[in-house]
Amino acid sequence: MAATQSEIPTAPAAAPAANPLFPLVLQLADTSLILAHRLSEWCGHGPVLEQDLALANIALDLLGEARSYYQYAAELEGQGRTEDDLAYLRSAVEYRNPLLVEQPNGDFAHTIVRQFLFDNFHYHLLKELQSGPDARLAAIAEKSVKEAAYHLKWSSEWLIRLGDGTPESRQHLDKAIATLWRFAGELTTPTALETNLQELGLLPEYAALLPAMQAHAAHVLAEATVPLPAAPFAQQGGKSGRHSEHLGYLLAELQYLQRTYPGLTW
């Protein structure tokens, strides 16, 4: 094709105007998918059958939510990529999940603390997103917030049982809190992308979610007889694609089938 005068010959082909929602929806999808995968690793290994089932149920809810986001993200991008391409054919540096959700399961207390920190954010975020201006995102949030309420109740109750349980359970819980609390800050610290979307009114202000999140955490920790952990330092980077080494190993397993047998569909 002949170049027109207005084109700058050395510039790369201009990308179509990107929908600012696309990276946000993708980040939400990655977050739910990665945590769903981590929880699914418990399947068959839970401490008792009922809690094995609970972990698998929560994983399934998050996987369903992730699919809804990936399908929407694929439409927003409009480049012909499908939900499968987005979930299975991106590398670790392209993932936008916060670091918390990719952390390994550890023991049951470790998984509970990770889940509690995530659920407390997730539930309160969805509650706001369901009345947001984007109809599709609101519909996904309206569907998922009902499920997230069960998740938060479950992880809160387990945090209390472990904290106010036996010296043994308390020791495991304390260790998990010492390891994981530093990852909580990333959830509510907006990236440049999130700040931009918050200014556009497409994403709730995280500062507005904090009072309810902190009230719930304070209530649960008090019931668990655990002092509120100090969090002077927030480990960040996942939402910008700077991940811990754990994500690569996780994706190697998650993406194995699609990369070995390209074109398989869910």
Added chain:
Amino acid sequence: MVTTSSPAPTEARIWQLLEEVSDPEVPVLSILDLGIVRAVAVDGEHITVTITPTYSGCPAMSAIATDIRLRLLAEGYRQVTIHNQISPAWTTDWMSQAGRAKLEAYGIAPPIDGTASGHVLNLFGQDTAVRCPLCKSAHTHLVSQFGSTACKALYQCDDCREPFDYFKCHA
């Protein structure tokens, strides 16, 4: 070309056929009992069925979509679109009275309206009083909010000791 002798589809006929498609995980319930069919539209030979998932990750949804296609195909209806709609979100209020009776007879306690677990701060709250589907005793206790499928909780009867599923109220 395969020709079909089926009469042109009508909405009423399609609703009738959908009554014969059951939930693969709770086979005693038709998809109409479950309340997941939101709409049927017929445009000439073309049929559009709109369904909604119970829970986001419900693995039965693709099986249900396939079963709908197969049931309609058996009647010679080939042009079928299954539309998945998530809003408004499914609620157990949409489950039919007939469906609730079928559930209990099958050994699954039906949902009790107005008991959805919406209050996350109500930790270790009073369990919903669920009647044992077998001996009908009200002395039962919650074992786990998460049961054999996403839509069910696990209970146990304190009188006959039978463990049973409770179809969670989801509103």
